[in-house]
């Protein structure tokens with residue numbers, strides 16, 4: 001089973017990338033985990049969409065081959081980061097990359113609400129006619145994320161780890 005992890009941050013120091021590493025460490029013996037190269041996605045431009053750059057062709061291939069998508073979003077100014085919105089705009093055009101894909105939404109912020117507002121916006125976006133994805137019923141908000149993961153993706157908080165495991169186990173079961 002192929003699980004594509006899209007992390008909505010292009011920073012090497014990203015706290016959400018640490019969550020992505022946790023998934024890779026804990027699940028790569030059970031499923032095939034692929035990390036989506038968000039930093040490679042160019043800015044959406046209608047002028048080039050009929051002859052899209054190689055990175056967009058590759059993006060569509062990655063989504064086509066994914067059985068399910070885990071989308072880990074940061075929260076920037078109460079919404080998802082622009083880099084993630086930009087990728088979803090590409091995904092809504094031409095061959096609809098996320099059509100009917102089941103997406104497990106989660107995210108971590110340094111604040112107290114753990115990307116709740118960003119996730120609420122992301123769910124709306126994913127379910128627009130253009131993007132056409134399906135949202136998995138369980139979501140996870142990781143608050144004070146900077147205190148809960150090492151750079152290598154080890155989780156320092158037992159209760160966060162418990163929720164991540166339950167969420168991912170249920171997601172894999174839902175994908176059949």
Ligand SMILES: Cc1cc2nc3c(=O)[nH]c(=O)nc-3n(C[C@H](O)[C@H](O)[C@H](O)COP(=O)(O)O)c2cc1C
Pocket residue numbers: 009010011013014015016017074075076077078079108109110111112113114115
């Ligand atoms: C431009 C910007 C806006 C932010 N806005 C929010 C916000 O609205 N809510 C929040 O909880 N944290 C906010 N933060 C703090 C982020 O939660 C924190 O920087 C987090 O580590 C970002 O995720 P990342 O490290 O994966 O990029 C903001 C950070 C930046 C850089």
